[in-house]
Amino acid sequence: MAGYWLHTCLTSHQNCRFSDAIPQLPTRVIDVGNGIDKPVRLIASDGAHGLYCTLSYRWYDSHPFKTTTENISQLYQDLPENVLHPTIREAITTTRKLGLPYLWVDALCIIQDDAADWAREAARMSAVYENSILTIAAIDSPSADEGIYRKRTHSPRPYNRDFPPNFPTGYFGYGHPFFVFSRKCRPRPLGELDTRGWCLQEQFLSPRILSYAGGELFWECSEMMASESYPGGKDSISLWCSMVERFTRRHLTVESDRLVAIQGISDVLTAYTNEEIVMGMCKSLLPRHLLWWVNTIAGDFKVKDPLHRPTNFSCPTWSWAS
Structure with missing residues:
Protein backbone atom coordinates (compact mmCIF):
# COMPACT_ATOMS: atom_id res chain seq x y z
CA MET A 1 0.00 0.00 0.00
CA ALA A 2 2.74 2.45 0.95
CA GLY A 3 4.51 1.65 -2.30
CA TYR A 4 1.36 2.45 -4.27
CA TRP A 5 0.90 5.79 -2.51
CA LEU A 6 4.52 6.76 -3.11
CA HIS A 7 4.41 5.74 -6.77
CA THR A 8 1.14 7.61 -7.34
CA CYS A 9 2.47 10.74 -5.67
CA LEU A 10 5.72 10.78 -7.62
CA THR A 11 4.15 10.10 -11.00
CA SER A 12 0.77 11.84 -11.00
CA HIS A 13 0.64 14.58 -8.35
CA GLN A 14 1.47 17.83 -10.10
CA ASN A 15 2.29 19.63 -6.86
CA CYS A 16 4.33 16.75 -5.42
CA ARG A 17 6.37 15.56 -8.38
CA PHE A 18 9.98 15.02 -7.51
CA SER A 19 12.41 17.38 -9.16
CA ASP A 20 14.48 15.97 -11.99
CA ALA A 21 17.52 17.00 -9.97
CA ILE A 22 18.27 14.31 -7.39
CA PRO A 23 18.87 16.08 -4.05
CA GLN A 24 22.16 16.13 -2.25
CA ALA A 44 29.49 9.71 4.78
CA SER A 45 27.88 11.18 1.67
CA ASP A 46 30.76 13.51 0.75
CA GLY A 47 28.36 15.66 -1.27
CA ALA A 48 26.86 12.76 -3.25
CA HIS A 49 23.25 12.87 -4.44
CA GLY A 50 20.56 10.28 -3.84
CA LEU A 51 17.06 9.45 -2.63
CA TYR A 52 16.54 8.96 1.08
CA CYS A 53 13.85 8.65 3.74
CA THR A 54 13.81 10.37 7.11
CA LEU A 55 12.47 9.06 10.41
CA SER A 56 10.32 11.18 12.72
CA TYR A 57 10.09 9.54 16.13
CA ARG A 58 10.53 10.07 19.83
CA TRP A 59 13.85 9.17 21.37
CA TYR A 60 13.82 6.16 23.68
CA ASP A 61 15.73 6.26 26.95
CA SER A 62 15.64 2.47 27.18
CA HIS A 63 17.55 2.10 23.89
CA PRO A 64 20.16 4.86 23.96
CA PHE A 65 22.34 3.51 21.13
CA LYS A 66 23.66 6.43 19.13
CA THR A 67 26.62 7.53 17.06
CA THR A 68 29.55 8.90 19.05
CA THR A 69 33.13 9.88 18.33
CA GLU A 70 34.14 6.52 19.76
CA ASN A 71 32.01 4.20 17.63
CA ILE A 72 31.57 6.10 14.36
CA SER A 73 34.49 4.39 12.62
CA GLN A 74 32.97 0.99 13.35
CA LEU A 75 29.51 2.09 12.20
CA TYR A 76 30.97 3.08 8.83
CA GLN A 77 31.84 -0.61 8.44
CA ASP A 78 28.75 -2.22 9.93
CA LEU A 79 25.70 -0.99 11.84
CA PRO A 80 24.40 -3.99 13.83
CA GLU A 81 20.61 -3.88 13.72
CA ASN A 82 20.23 -5.90 16.92
CA VAL A 83 21.45 -2.95 19.01
CA LEU A 84 18.86 -0.57 17.57
CA HIS A 85 15.43 0.19 18.96
CA PRO A 86 12.70 -1.69 17.04
CA THR A 87 11.35 1.60 15.64
CA ILE A 88 14.65 2.39 13.92
CA ARG A 89 15.17 -1.20 12.88
CA GLU A 90 11.70 -1.41 11.31
CA ALA A 91 12.12 1.99 9.63
CA ILE A 92 15.20 0.52 7.95
CA THR A 93 13.08 -2.43 6.79
CA THR A 94 10.34 -0.11 5.48
CA THR A 95 12.88 1.96 3.54
CA ARG A 96 14.35 -1.18 2.03
CA LYS A 97 10.92 -2.59 1.06
CA LEU A 98 10.06 0.69 -0.68
CA GLY A 99 13.15 0.21 -2.83
CA LEU A 100 14.97 3.23 -1.41
CA PRO A 101 18.64 3.02 -0.52
CA TYR A 102 19.10 5.42 2.39
CA LEU A 103 17.52 6.45 5.68
CA TRP A 104 18.35 9.45 7.87
CA VAL A 105 17.91 9.11 11.64
CA ASP A 106 19.17 11.90 13.88
CA ALA A 107 20.52 9.62 16.64
CA LEU A 108 22.73 7.79 14.15
CA CYS A 109 23.51 10.40 11.50
CA ILE A 110 24.66 13.11 13.91
CA ILE A 111 27.65 12.57 16.22
CA GLN A 112 25.85 12.99 19.52
CA ASP A 113 28.86 13.79 21.72
CA ASP A 114 30.41 16.27 19.28
CA ALA A 115 28.94 19.72 19.99
CA ALA A 116 30.30 21.22 16.77
CA ASP A 117 28.86 18.44 14.61
CA TRP A 118 25.52 18.61 16.40
CA ALA A 119 25.25 22.39 15.92
CA ARG A 120 26.23 22.13 12.26
CA GLU A 121 23.75 19.35 11.50
CA ALA A 122 20.93 20.93 13.53
CA ALA A 123 21.24 24.02 11.34
CA ARG A 124 20.71 21.81 8.28
CA MET A 125 17.71 19.98 9.72
CA SER A 126 15.12 21.82 7.62
CA ALA A 127 16.91 20.91 4.38
CA VAL A 128 17.22 17.29 5.49
CA TYR A 129 13.45 16.90 5.79
CA GLU A 130 12.55 19.13 2.83
CA ASN A 131 14.78 17.15 0.46
CA SER A 132 13.79 13.69 1.67
CA ILE A 133 11.56 11.65 -0.60
CA LEU A 134 9.49 10.41 2.36
CA THR A 135 9.27 10.79 6.14
CA ILE A 136 8.35 7.71 8.15
CA ALA A 137 6.48 8.88 11.25
CA ALA A 138 6.16 6.73 14.38
CA ILE A 139 3.02 8.34 15.80
CA ASP A 140 2.03 5.88 18.52
CA SER A 141 3.27 6.09 22.10
CA PRO A 142 6.83 4.79 22.48
CA SER A 143 7.38 1.33 23.88
CA ALA A 144 10.52 -0.29 25.23
CA ASP A 145 10.24 -3.28 22.92
CA GLU A 146 7.72 -2.35 20.22
CA GLY A 147 8.43 -0.45 17.04
CA ILE A 148 6.16 0.78 14.26
CA TYR A 149 5.03 -2.73 13.31
CA ARG A 150 2.44 -3.27 16.02
CA LYS A 151 -0.34 -5.77 16.51
CA ARG A 152 -3.57 -4.38 15.12
CA THR A 153 -6.42 -3.70 17.51
CA HIS A 154 -8.96 -4.89 14.93
CA SER A 155 -9.19 -7.57 12.28
CA PRO A 156 -9.54 -6.14 8.76
CA ARG A 157 -11.60 -8.12 6.27
CA PRO A 158 -10.13 -9.15 2.89
CA TYR A 159 -11.50 -7.14 -0.03
CA ASN A 160 -11.94 -8.98 -3.30
CA ARG A 161 -13.52 -7.52 -6.40
CA ASP A 162 -13.80 -8.59 -10.03
CA PHE A 163 -13.37 -5.94 -12.69
CA PRO A 164 -14.58 -5.85 -16.31
CA PRO A 165 -11.89 -6.11 -19.01
CA ASN A 166 -9.83 -2.93 -19.50
CA PHE A 167 -11.39 -1.37 -16.40
CA PRO A 168 -9.03 1.15 -14.69
CA THR A 169 -8.66 -0.61 -11.36
CA GLY A 170 -6.56 2.09 -9.70
CA TYR A 171 -5.13 1.05 -6.36
CA PHE A 172 -7.03 -2.28 -6.53
CA GLY A 173 -4.90 -3.24 -9.49
CA TYR A 174 -1.59 -2.56 -7.80
CA GLY A 175 -0.90 -6.24 -7.24
CA HIS A 176 -1.23 -6.52 -3.45
CA PRO A 177 -4.05 -7.86 -1.25
CA PHE A 178 -6.38 -5.21 0.16
CA PHE A 179 -8.38 -5.22 3.37
CA VAL A 180 -11.38 -3.30 4.64
CA PHE A 181 -10.57 -1.53 7.91
CA SER A 182 -13.51 0.82 8.17
CA ARG A 183 -16.30 2.31 6.10
CA LYS A 184 -15.07 5.78 6.87
CA CYS A 185 -11.98 7.73 5.90
CA ARG A 186 -10.89 8.68 9.39
CA PRO A 187 -8.22 11.29 10.01
CA ARG A 188 -4.90 10.18 11.42
CA PRO A 189 -5.27 9.86 15.19
CA LEU A 190 -3.05 12.03 17.33
CA GLY A 191 -0.28 10.29 19.21
CA GLU A 192 2.77 10.77 21.37
CA LEU A 193 4.76 12.17 18.44
CA ASP A 194 2.33 15.08 18.14
CA THR A 195 3.39 16.30 21.59
CA ARG A 196 7.08 16.69 20.67
CA GLY A 197 8.34 20.14 19.72
CA TRP A 198 10.97 19.04 17.19
CA CYS A 199 8.49 16.81 15.40
CA LEU A 200 6.22 19.68 14.34
CA GLN A 201 8.97 21.04 12.10
CA GLU A 202 9.71 17.57 10.75
CA GLN A 203 6.09 16.98 9.78
CA PHE A 204 5.59 20.47 8.35
CA LEU A 205 8.68 20.37 6.14
CA SER A 206 8.33 16.82 4.83
CA PRO A 207 6.90 16.58 1.30
CA ARG A 208 5.36 13.17 2.05
CA ILE A 209 4.60 11.45 5.34
CA LEU A 210 3.90 7.77 5.92
CA SER A 211 2.49 7.49 9.44
CA TYR A 212 2.12 4.39 11.57
CA ALA A 213 -0.75 5.21 13.94
CA GLY A 214 -3.67 3.49 15.63
CA GLY A 215 -2.98 0.13 14.01
CA GLU A 216 -3.19 1.59 10.52
CA LEU A 217 -1.06 3.25 7.84
CA PHE A 218 -1.77 6.87 6.89
CA TRP A 219 -0.45 8.90 3.95
CA GLU A 220 -0.15 12.67 3.65
CA CYS A 221 1.19 14.79 0.80
CA SER A 222 0.25 18.08 -0.83
CA GLU A 223 -2.48 16.52 -2.95
CA MET A 224 -3.80 13.54 -1.02
CA MET A 225 -4.63 12.18 2.39
CA ALA A 226 -5.21 8.42 2.50
CA SER A 227 -5.26 5.49 4.85
CA GLU A 228 -5.71 1.74 4.76
CA SER A 229 -9.39 2.42 5.49
CA TYR A 230 -9.58 4.70 2.44
CA PRO A 231 -6.63 3.69 0.23
CA GLY A 232 -7.68 5.80 -2.76
CA GLY A 233 -7.51 8.86 -0.56
CA LYS A 234 -9.14 12.21 -1.01
CA ASP A 235 -7.67 14.95 -3.16
CA SER A 236 -7.54 18.56 -2.02
CA ILE A 237 -10.77 19.57 -3.79
CA SER A 238 -12.69 16.63 -2.31
CA LEU A 239 -11.33 17.59 1.09
CA TRP A 240 -12.60 21.13 0.50
CA CYS A 241 -16.10 19.80 -0.17
CA SER A 242 -15.98 17.69 2.98
CA MET A 243 -14.73 20.67 4.94
CA VAL A 244 -17.63 22.82 3.68
CA GLU A 245 -20.09 20.12 4.79
CA ARG A 246 -18.57 20.07 8.27
CA PHE A 247 -18.36 23.86 8.42
CA THR A 248 -22.02 24.41 7.55
CA ARG A 249 -23.06 22.22 10.48
CA ARG A 250 -21.45 24.65 12.91
CA HIS A 251 -22.91 27.70 14.57
CA LEU A 252 -21.72 31.22 13.73
CA THR A 253 -22.52 34.08 16.07
CA VAL A 254 -22.19 36.57 13.21
CA GLU A 255 -23.88 35.26 10.07
CA SER A 256 -21.88 37.50 7.78
CA ASP A 257 -18.75 35.53 8.78
CA ARG A 258 -19.79 32.53 6.66
CA LEU A 259 -17.11 32.98 4.00
CA VAL A 260 -14.61 34.92 6.09
CA ALA A 261 -14.42 32.07 8.62
CA ILE A 262 -13.01 29.68 6.01
CA GLN A 263 -10.97 32.19 4.03
CA GLY A 264 -7.71 30.92 5.50
CA ILE A 265 -8.41 27.36 4.38
CA SER A 266 -9.39 28.47 0.88
CA ASP A 267 -6.16 30.50 0.65
CA VAL A 268 -4.13 27.39 1.47
CA LEU A 269 -6.03 25.36 -1.14
CA THR A 270 -5.41 28.04 -3.77
CA ALA A 271 -1.70 28.17 -2.92
CA TYR A 272 -1.32 24.40 -3.30
CA THR A 273 -3.54 23.74 -6.32
CA ASN A 274 -4.08 27.11 -8.06
CA GLU A 275 -7.79 26.38 -7.65
CA GLU A 276 -9.84 29.57 -7.48
CA ILE A 277 -12.54 29.61 -4.81
CA VAL A 278 -15.62 31.61 -5.84
CA MET A 279 -18.21 32.27 -3.13
CA GLY A 280 -17.12 29.13 -1.31
CA MET A 281 -17.01 26.87 -4.38
CA CYS A 282 -14.25 25.63 -6.67
CA LYS A 283 -14.42 27.52 -9.97
CA SER A 284 -13.20 24.60 -12.09
CA LEU A 285 -16.00 22.41 -10.70
CA LEU A 286 -18.68 25.08 -10.50
CA PRO A 287 -21.35 23.13 -12.48
CA ARG A 288 -20.96 20.24 -10.05
CA HIS A 289 -20.90 22.47 -6.99
CA LEU A 290 -24.08 24.24 -8.08
CA LEU A 291 -25.89 20.99 -7.30
CA TRP A 292 -25.69 21.58 -3.55
CA TRP A 293 -28.78 21.03 -1.44
CA VAL A 294 -29.88 21.57 2.15
CA ASN A 295 -29.73 18.45 4.30
CA THR A 296 -31.14 18.95 7.79
CA ILE A 297 -30.14 15.47 8.91
CA ALA A 298 -26.68 14.12 8.10
CA GLY A 299 -25.72 10.93 9.87
CA ASP A 300 -25.98 11.48 13.62
CA PHE A 301 -26.15 15.24 13.15
CA LYS A 302 -29.46 17.08 13.08
CA VAL A 303 -29.90 20.79 12.48
CA LYS A 304 -31.46 22.28 15.60
CA ASP A 305 -32.30 25.77 14.38
CA PRO A 306 -34.59 26.47 11.40
CA LEU A 307 -32.61 27.28 8.27
CA HIS A 308 -32.94 30.81 6.94
CA ARG A 309 -31.10 33.26 4.75
CA PRO A 310 -28.94 35.76 6.61
CA THR A 311 -30.43 39.24 6.72
CA ASN A 312 -27.15 41.12 6.98
CA PHE A 313 -25.10 39.24 4.40
CA SER A 314 -25.31 39.60 0.64
CA CYS A 315 -24.34 36.50 -1.32
CA PRO A 316 -25.53 35.05 -4.66
CA THR A 317 -28.33 32.56 -4.19
CA TRP A 318 -26.41 29.97 -6.21
CA SER A 319 -23.84 29.67 -3.40
CA TRP A 320 -24.33 27.46 -0.35
CA ALA A 321 -23.24 30.48 1.72
CA SER A 322 -26.52 32.25 0.85
Missing part, protein backbone atom coordinates in the same frame (compact mmCIF):
# COMPACT_ATOMS: atom_id res chain seq x y z
CA LEU A 25 22.33 13.63 0.58
CA PRO A 26 22.73 14.80 4.19
CA THR A 27 26.23 14.64 5.67
CA ARG A 28 25.64 11.05 6.79
CA VAL A 29 22.92 8.53 5.98
CA ILE A 30 22.24 4.89 6.76
CA ASP A 31 22.75 2.55 3.82
CA VAL A 32 19.87 0.12 4.47
CA GLY A 33 21.53 -2.73 2.58
CA ASN A 34 19.51 -5.53 1.01
CA GLY A 35 18.76 -7.67 4.05
CA ILE A 36 20.84 -10.55 2.66
CA ASP A 37 24.51 -10.05 1.93
CA LYS A 38 24.85 -6.27 1.93
CA PRO A 39 25.10 -5.03 5.54
CA VAL A 40 23.43 -2.00 7.01
CA ARG A 41 26.02 0.69 7.68
CA LEU A 42 26.51 4.39 8.20
CA ILE A 43 28.05 6.24 5.27
Whole structure:
Protein backbone atom coordinates (compact mmCIF):
# COMPACT_ATOMS: atom_id res chain seq x y z
CA MET A 1 0.00 0.00 0.00
CA ALA A 2 2.74 2.45 0.95
CA GLY A 3 4.51 1.65 -2.30
CA TYR A 4 1.36 2.45 -4.27
CA TRP A 5 0.90 5.79 -2.51
CA LEU A 6 4.52 6.76 -3.11
CA HIS A 7 4.41 5.74 -6.77
CA THR A 8 1.14 7.61 -7.34
CA CYS A 9 2.47 10.74 -5.67
CA LEU A 10 5.72 10.78 -7.62
CA THR A 11 4.15 10.10 -11.00
CA SER A 12 0.77 11.84 -11.00
CA HIS A 13 0.64 14.58 -8.35
CA GLN A 14 1.47 17.83 -10.10
CA ASN A 15 2.29 19.63 -6.86
CA CYS A 16 4.33 16.75 -5.42
CA ARG A 17 6.37 15.56 -8.38
CA PHE A 18 9.98 15.02 -7.51
CA SER A 19 12.41 17.38 -9.16
CA ASP A 20 14.48 15.97 -11.99
CA ALA A 21 17.52 17.00 -9.97
CA ILE A 22 18.27 14.31 -7.39
CA PRO A 23 18.87 16.08 -4.05
CA GLN A 24 22.16 16.13 -2.25
CA LEU A 25 22.33 13.63 0.58
CA PRO A 26 22.73 14.80 4.19
CA THR A 27 26.23 14.64 5.67
CA ARG A 28 25.64 11.05 6.79
CA VAL A 29 22.92 8.53 5.98
CA ILE A 30 22.24 4.89 6.76
CA ASP A 31 22.75 2.55 3.82
CA VAL A 32 19.87 0.12 4.47
CA GLY A 33 21.53 -2.73 2.58
CA ASN A 34 19.51 -5.53 1.01
CA GLY A 35 18.76 -7.67 4.05
CA ILE A 36 20.84 -10.55 2.66
CA ASP A 37 24.51 -10.05 1.93
CA LYS A 38 24.85 -6.27 1.93
CA PRO A 39 25.10 -5.03 5.54
CA VAL A 40 23.43 -2.00 7.01
CA ARG A 41 26.02 0.69 7.68
CA LEU A 42 26.51 4.39 8.20
CA ILE A 43 28.05 6.24 5.27
CA ALA A 44 29.49 9.71 4.78
CA SER A 45 27.88 11.18 1.67
CA ASP A 46 30.76 13.51 0.75
CA GLY A 47 28.36 15.66 -1.27
CA ALA A 48 26.86 12.76 -3.25
CA HIS A 49 23.25 12.87 -4.44
CA GLY A 50 20.56 10.28 -3.84
CA LEU A 51 17.06 9.45 -2.63
CA TYR A 52 16.54 8.96 1.08
CA CYS A 53 13.85 8.65 3.74
CA THR A 54 13.81 10.37 7.11
CA LEU A 55 12.47 9.06 10.41
CA SER A 56 10.32 11.18 12.72
CA TYR A 57 10.09 9.54 16.13
CA ARG A 58 10.53 10.07 19.83
CA TRP A 59 13.85 9.17 21.37
CA TYR A 60 13.82 6.16 23.68
CA ASP A 61 15.73 6.26 26.95
CA SER A 62 15.64 2.47 27.18
CA HIS A 63 17.55 2.10 23.89
CA PRO A 64 20.16 4.86 23.96
CA PHE A 65 22.34 3.51 21.13
CA LYS A 66 23.66 6.43 19.13
CA THR A 67 26.62 7.53 17.06
CA THR A 68 29.55 8.90 19.05
CA THR A 69 33.13 9.88 18.33
CA GLU A 70 34.14 6.52 19.76
CA ASN A 71 32.01 4.20 17.63
CA ILE A 72 31.57 6.10 14.36
CA SER A 73 34.49 4.39 12.62
CA GLN A 74 32.97 0.99 13.35
CA LEU A 75 29.51 2.09 12.20
CA TYR A 76 30.97 3.08 8.83
CA GLN A 77 31.84 -0.61 8.44
CA ASP A 78 28.75 -2.22 9.93
CA LEU A 79 25.70 -0.99 11.84
CA PRO A 80 24.40 -3.99 13.83
CA GLU A 81 20.61 -3.88 13.72
CA ASN A 82 20.23 -5.90 16.92
CA VAL A 83 21.45 -2.95 19.01
CA LEU A 84 18.86 -0.57 17.57
CA HIS A 85 15.43 0.19 18.96
CA PRO A 86 12.70 -1.69 17.04
CA THR A 87 11.35 1.60 15.64
CA ILE A 88 14.65 2.39 13.92
CA ARG A 89 15.17 -1.20 12.88
CA GLU A 90 11.70 -1.41 11.31
CA ALA A 91 12.12 1.99 9.63
CA ILE A 92 15.20 0.52 7.95
CA THR A 93 13.08 -2.43 6.79
CA THR A 94 10.34 -0.11 5.48
CA THR A 95 12.88 1.96 3.54
CA ARG A 96 14.35 -1.18 2.03
CA LYS A 97 10.92 -2.59 1.06
CA LEU A 98 10.06 0.69 -0.68
CA GLY A 99 13.15 0.21 -2.83
CA LEU A 100 14.97 3.23 -1.41
CA PRO A 101 18.64 3.02 -0.52
CA TYR A 102 19.10 5.42 2.39
CA LEU A 103 17.52 6.45 5.68
CA TRP A 104 18.35 9.45 7.87
CA VAL A 105 17.91 9.11 11.64
CA ASP A 106 19.17 11.90 13.88
CA ALA A 107 20.52 9.62 16.64
CA LEU A 108 22.73 7.79 14.15
CA CYS A 109 23.51 10.40 11.50
CA ILE A 110 24.66 13.11 13.91
CA ILE A 111 27.65 12.57 16.22
CA GLN A 112 25.85 12.99 19.52
CA ASP A 113 28.86 13.79 21.72
CA ASP A 114 30.41 16.27 19.28
CA ALA A 115 28.94 19.72 19.99
CA ALA A 116 30.30 21.22 16.77
CA ASP A 117 28.86 18.44 14.61
CA TRP A 118 25.52 18.61 16.40
CA ALA A 119 25.25 22.39 15.92
CA ARG A 120 26.23 22.13 12.26
CA GLU A 121 23.75 19.35 11.50
CA ALA A 122 20.93 20.93 13.53
CA ALA A 123 21.24 24.02 11.34
CA ARG A 124 20.71 21.81 8.28
CA MET A 125 17.71 19.98 9.72
CA SER A 126 15.12 21.82 7.62
CA ALA A 127 16.91 20.91 4.38
CA VAL A 128 17.22 17.29 5.49
CA TYR A 129 13.45 16.90 5.79
CA GLU A 130 12.55 19.13 2.83
CA ASN A 131 14.78 17.15 0.46
CA SER A 132 13.79 13.69 1.67
CA ILE A 133 11.56 11.65 -0.60
CA LEU A 134 9.49 10.41 2.36
CA THR A 135 9.27 10.79 6.14
CA ILE A 136 8.35 7.71 8.15
CA ALA A 137 6.48 8.88 11.25
CA ALA A 138 6.16 6.73 14.38
CA ILE A 139 3.02 8.34 15.80
CA ASP A 140 2.03 5.88 18.52
CA SER A 141 3.27 6.09 22.10
CA PRO A 142 6.83 4.79 22.48
CA SER A 143 7.38 1.33 23.88
CA ALA A 144 10.52 -0.29 25.23
CA ASP A 145 10.24 -3.28 22.92
CA GLU A 146 7.72 -2.35 20.22
CA GLY A 147 8.43 -0.45 17.04
CA ILE A 148 6.16 0.78 14.26
CA TYR A 149 5.03 -2.73 13.31
CA ARG A 150 2.44 -3.27 16.02
CA LYS A 151 -0.34 -5.77 16.51
CA ARG A 152 -3.57 -4.38 15.12
CA THR A 153 -6.42 -3.70 17.51
CA HIS A 154 -8.96 -4.89 14.93
CA SER A 155 -9.19 -7.57 12.28
CA PRO A 156 -9.54 -6.14 8.76
CA ARG A 157 -11.60 -8.12 6.27
CA PRO A 158 -10.13 -9.15 2.89
CA TYR A 159 -11.50 -7.14 -0.03
CA ASN A 160 -11.94 -8.98 -3.30
CA ARG A 161 -13.52 -7.52 -6.40
CA ASP A 162 -13.80 -8.59 -10.03
CA PHE A 163 -13.37 -5.94 -12.69
CA PRO A 164 -14.58 -5.85 -16.31
CA PRO A 165 -11.89 -6.11 -19.01
CA ASN A 166 -9.83 -2.93 -19.50
CA PHE A 167 -11.39 -1.37 -16.40
CA PRO A 168 -9.03 1.15 -14.69
CA THR A 169 -8.66 -0.61 -11.36
CA GLY A 170 -6.56 2.09 -9.70
CA TYR A 171 -5.13 1.05 -6.36
CA PHE A 172 -7.03 -2.28 -6.53
CA GLY A 173 -4.90 -3.24 -9.49
CA TYR A 174 -1.59 -2.56 -7.80
CA GLY A 175 -0.90 -6.24 -7.24
CA HIS A 176 -1.23 -6.52 -3.45
CA PRO A 177 -4.05 -7.86 -1.25
CA PHE A 178 -6.38 -5.21 0.16
CA PHE A 179 -8.38 -5.22 3.37
CA VAL A 180 -11.38 -3.30 4.64
CA PHE A 181 -10.57 -1.53 7.91
CA SER A 182 -13.51 0.82 8.17
CA ARG A 183 -16.30 2.31 6.10
CA LYS A 184 -15.07 5.78 6.87
CA CYS A 185 -11.98 7.73 5.90
CA ARG A 186 -10.89 8.68 9.39
CA PRO A 187 -8.22 11.29 10.01
CA ARG A 188 -4.90 10.18 11.42
CA PRO A 189 -5.27 9.86 15.19
CA LEU A 190 -3.05 12.03 17.33
CA GLY A 191 -0.28 10.29 19.21
CA GLU A 192 2.77 10.77 21.37
CA LEU A 193 4.76 12.17 18.44
CA ASP A 194 2.33 15.08 18.14
CA THR A 195 3.39 16.30 21.59
CA ARG A 196 7.08 16.69 20.67
CA GLY A 197 8.34 20.14 19.72
CA TRP A 198 10.97 19.04 17.19
CA CYS A 199 8.49 16.81 15.40
CA LEU A 200 6.22 19.68 14.34
CA GLN A 201 8.97 21.04 12.10
CA GLU A 202 9.71 17.57 10.75
CA GLN A 203 6.09 16.98 9.78
CA PHE A 204 5.59 20.47 8.35
CA LEU A 205 8.68 20.37 6.14
CA SER A 206 8.33 16.82 4.83
CA PRO A 207 6.90 16.58 1.30
CA ARG A 208 5.36 13.17 2.05
CA ILE A 209 4.60 11.45 5.34
CA LEU A 210 3.90 7.77 5.92
CA SER A 211 2.49 7.49 9.44
CA TYR A 212 2.12 4.39 11.57
CA ALA A 213 -0.75 5.21 13.94
CA GLY A 214 -3.67 3.49 15.63
CA GLY A 215 -2.98 0.13 14.01
CA GLU A 216 -3.19 1.59 10.52
CA LEU A 217 -1.06 3.25 7.84
CA PHE A 218 -1.77 6.87 6.89
CA TRP A 219 -0.45 8.90 3.95
CA GLU A 220 -0.15 12.67 3.65
CA CYS A 221 1.19 14.79 0.80
CA SER A 222 0.25 18.08 -0.83
CA GLU A 223 -2.48 16.52 -2.95
CA MET A 224 -3.80 13.54 -1.02
CA MET A 225 -4.63 12.18 2.39
CA ALA A 226 -5.21 8.42 2.50
CA SER A 227 -5.26 5.49 4.85
CA GLU A 228 -5.71 1.74 4.76
CA SER A 229 -9.39 2.42 5.49
CA TYR A 230 -9.58 4.70 2.44
CA PRO A 231 -6.63 3.69 0.23
CA GLY A 232 -7.68 5.80 -2.76
CA GLY A 233 -7.51 8.86 -0.56
CA LYS A 234 -9.14 12.21 -1.01
CA ASP A 235 -7.67 14.95 -3.16
CA SER A 236 -7.54 18.56 -2.02
CA ILE A 237 -10.77 19.57 -3.79
CA SER A 238 -12.69 16.63 -2.31
CA LEU A 239 -11.33 17.59 1.09
CA TRP A 240 -12.60 21.13 0.50
CA CYS A 241 -16.10 19.80 -0.17
CA SER A 242 -15.98 17.69 2.98
CA MET A 243 -14.73 20.67 4.94
CA VAL A 244 -17.63 22.82 3.68
CA GLU A 245 -20.09 20.12 4.79
CA ARG A 246 -18.57 20.07 8.27
CA PHE A 247 -18.36 23.86 8.42
CA THR A 248 -22.02 24.41 7.55
CA ARG A 249 -23.06 22.22 10.48
CA ARG A 250 -21.45 24.65 12.91
CA HIS A 251 -22.91 27.70 14.57
CA LEU A 252 -21.72 31.22 13.73
CA THR A 253 -22.52 34.08 16.07
CA VAL A 254 -22.19 36.57 13.21
CA GLU A 255 -23.88 35.26 10.07
CA SER A 256 -21.88 37.50 7.78
CA ASP A 257 -18.75 35.53 8.78
CA ARG A 258 -19.79 32.53 6.66
CA LEU A 259 -17.11 32.98 4.00
CA VAL A 260 -14.61 34.92 6.09
CA ALA A 261 -14.42 32.07 8.62
CA ILE A 262 -13.01 29.68 6.01
CA GLN A 263 -10.97 32.19 4.03
CA GLY A 264 -7.71 30.92 5.50
CA ILE A 265 -8.41 27.36 4.38
CA SER A 266 -9.39 28.47 0.88
CA ASP A 267 -6.16 30.50 0.65
CA VAL A 268 -4.13 27.39 1.47
CA LEU A 269 -6.03 25.36 -1.14
CA THR A 270 -5.41 28.04 -3.77
CA ALA A 271 -1.70 28.17 -2.92
CA TYR A 272 -1.32 24.40 -3.30
CA THR A 273 -3.54 23.74 -6.32
CA ASN A 274 -4.08 27.11 -8.06
CA GLU A 275 -7.79 26.38 -7.65
CA GLU A 276 -9.84 29.57 -7.48
CA ILE A 277 -12.54 29.61 -4.81
CA VAL A 278 -15.62 31.61 -5.84
CA MET A 279 -18.21 32.27 -3.13
CA GLY A 280 -17.12 29.13 -1.31
CA MET A 281 -17.01 26.87 -4.38
CA CYS A 282 -14.25 25.63 -6.67
CA LYS A 283 -14.42 27.52 -9.97
CA SER A 284 -13.20 24.60 -12.09
CA LEU A 285 -16.00 22.41 -10.70
CA LEU A 286 -18.68 25.08 -10.50
CA PRO A 287 -21.35 23.13 -12.48
CA ARG A 288 -20.96 20.24 -10.05
CA HIS A 289 -20.90 22.47 -6.99
CA LEU A 290 -24.08 24.24 -8.08
CA LEU A 291 -25.89 20.99 -7.30
CA TRP A 292 -25.69 21.58 -3.55
CA TRP A 293 -28.78 21.03 -1.44
CA VAL A 294 -29.88 21.57 2.15
CA ASN A 295 -29.73 18.45 4.30
CA THR A 296 -31.14 18.95 7.79
CA ILE A 297 -30.14 15.47 8.91
CA ALA A 298 -26.68 14.12 8.10
CA GLY A 299 -25.72 10.93 9.87
CA ASP A 300 -25.98 11.48 13.62
CA PHE A 301 -26.15 15.24 13.15
CA LYS A 302 -29.46 17.08 13.08
CA VAL A 303 -29.90 20.79 12.48
CA LYS A 304 -31.46 22.28 15.60
CA ASP A 305 -32.30 25.77 14.38
CA PRO A 306 -34.59 26.47 11.40
CA LEU A 307 -32.61 27.28 8.27
CA HIS A 308 -32.94 30.81 6.94
CA ARG A 309 -31.10 33.26 4.75
CA PRO A 310 -28.94 35.76 6.61
CA THR A 311 -30.43 39.24 6.72
CA ASN A 312 -27.15 41.12 6.98
CA PHE A 313 -25.10 39.24 4.40
CA SER A 314 -25.31 39.60 0.64
CA CYS A 315 -24.34 36.50 -1.32
CA PRO A 316 -25.53 35.05 -4.66
CA THR A 317 -28.33 32.56 -4.19
CA TRP A 318 -26.41 29.97 -6.21
CA SER A 319 -23.84 29.67 -3.40
CA TRP A 320 -24.33 27.46 -0.35
CA ALA A 321 -23.24 30.48 1.72
CA SER A 322 -26.52 32.25 0.85
